[in-house]
Amino acid sequence: MKRVGFTNIEVVNREPFGIDQARLYPLFTGDVIELMVNLIPPEQQDRIAVSITVTADNPA
Amino acid sequence: MKHDLMFRDEIESIVARAYRELENPQGPAMGLYDPEQHSGLPESVQSWALWVGNPLRHAGLQPGETVLDLGSGSGIDVLVAARQVGEAGKAIGIDMLPEMVERSELFAEEAGISNVEFILGRMDDIPLEDGSVDVIISNGSINLAARKSRVFAEAQRVLRKGGRFCVSDLTIDEEDLPTEILTHPSAWAG
Numbered sequence: 001m002k003r004v005g006f007t008n009i010e011v012v013n014r015e016p017f018g019i020d021q022a023r024l025y026p027l028f029t030g031d032v033i034e035l036m037v038n039l040i041p042p043e044q045q046d047r048i049a050v051s052i053t054v055t056a057d058n059p060a
Numbered sequence: 061m062k063h064d065l066m067f068r069d070e071i072e073s074i075v076a077r078a079y080r081e082l083e084n085p086q087g088p089a090m091g092l093y094d095p096e097q098h099s100g101l102p103e104s105v106q107s108w109a110l111w112v113g114n115p116l117r118h119a120g121l122q123p124g125e126t127v128l129d130l131g132s133g134s135g136i137d138v139l140v141a142a143r144q145v146g147e148a149g150k151a152i153g154i155d156m157l158p159e160m161v162e163r164s165e166l167f168a169e170e171a172g173i174s175n176v177e178f179i180l181g182r183m184d185d186i187p188l189e190d191g192s193v194d195v196i197i198s199n200g201s202i203n204l205a206a207r208k209s210r211v212f213a214e215a216q217r218v219l220r221k222g223g224r225f226c227v228s229d230l231t232i233d234e235e236d237l238p239t240e241i242l243t244h245p246s247a248w249a250g
Contacts, residue, residue, distance in 0.1 A: 004213045006225060012118050017230055025110060032241065039238040048237065051112045053228040055119075060222035 006056035013053035018046035072156070075204045079133075079157055097140045105167045108134035112200035113228025116140055120224065124148040125194040130183045130215065130227075131155060131201020135164030135176070141197065142168075142176045152193070154179045154186060184210040191220040198227040 001009050019036050022028040036048060092114045098106055116137060121127060121144040129138045132153025142151035153176070155161055164178040181187045183198075184207045196215050205211045215225060 001212050001225075003209070004216045006212070006216060013113065013228075015113070017112065035238075035241055039240060049230045049232045051228060052231055053113045053115055053118055053226065056225040058216055058219040058221060058223045058225065 001054075001056055005059065007059050009054065009056040011052050012055050013051075015051045016047035017049040017051045019048055020046070022048065072206060076157060080159055093140070098136075100171070101136070101139060102167070102170045105134070105136055105139065105171060108163070108167070109136050110134070110200065111137065111228065112230050115197045115199055115226040115228045116144065119195055119197055119226040121145050121149075121195060126192070127151045127195045127197060128186075128188070128193040128218065129153045130186075130196060130198040130211065131204065132164060132178065133160050133201065135160075135167055135178060137197060137199050138164065138176055138178070139168060139171050139173050142173050145175070147175055150175050150177065152177045152179060152188075154181045154183065156180070156182050184214055186214045186218050188218045190217055191223075193218055193223065194220055195224045195226070198229070200229055202227060203229045203231070 019033065019040070022036070023033055037045065040048060092111060093109070094114070094117065097114075097116065098109075110133060119127075119141075121141060123144075123146040125145045126149060127138075127141040127145060129135075129141065129151065132138050132155050135153050138151045138153040142149075145151060153161075153164055155164070155178070158180055161178045161180045164176075168174070168176045168178070179187060183202065183205050196219055202208060202211055219225060
């Protein structure tokens with residue numbers, strides 16, 4: 001974002017995204033959910049990704 | 061960039077197929093919205109909430125502004141944004157799937173919201189004039205794009221000087237996930 005010219009780039013929200021949330025999304029197929037359950041340690045399964053919200057300005 | 065270009069067609073095919081096969085997603089993301097945001101939207105619209113965050117909570121939309129949603133999907137954020145900018149403003153959604161554009165137009169009609177426009181197009185080749193929008197939002201879509209750098213460059217081009225960009229999306233630390241998962245098609249389509 002900085003490379004194309006955006007300024008004041010800021011992460012304004014950050015939330016963990018876990019397997020239980022992924023299950024609700026049809027795009028995460030059953031086989032990838034099963035893979036994640038089997039391969040990711042239980043203590044990490046509630047944060048397989050992070051949902052972030054980023055704001056930035058296009059300079060005047 | 062070379063890597064992205066090499067696999068662009070394959071990535072887009074996976075993403076398009078995953079979205080086309082959706083039938084009744086049951087609105088897993090409605091909990092991310094504030095009640096006043098989705099109040100009054102038909103249940104049929106809410107069932108297609110497939111987002112990962114709430115960029116509109118942070119976008120600071122003002123009456124009269126023109127907003128563009130990159131990868132607008134079923135168009136819910138466009139409808140919410142349209143109500144925030146009011147009749148003097150406009151909310152535009154762009155999506156690469158005709159099915160999503162048609163669904164968005166139907167949902168706008170069901171919701172009785174007219175200050176919207178849905179465009180069939182690509183986030184990395186936005187069919188809008190330079191500096192033509194005040195605010196750009198996106199919600200769980202840019203992570204699906206094969207050429208993310210190009211998406212950001214196009215966003216900067218169509219945004220007016222002094223305009224604002226606000227995006228929610230998923231990010232991962234690749235060191236935290238096994239290779240079998242990182243190379244699975246759902247790692248793109250999810």
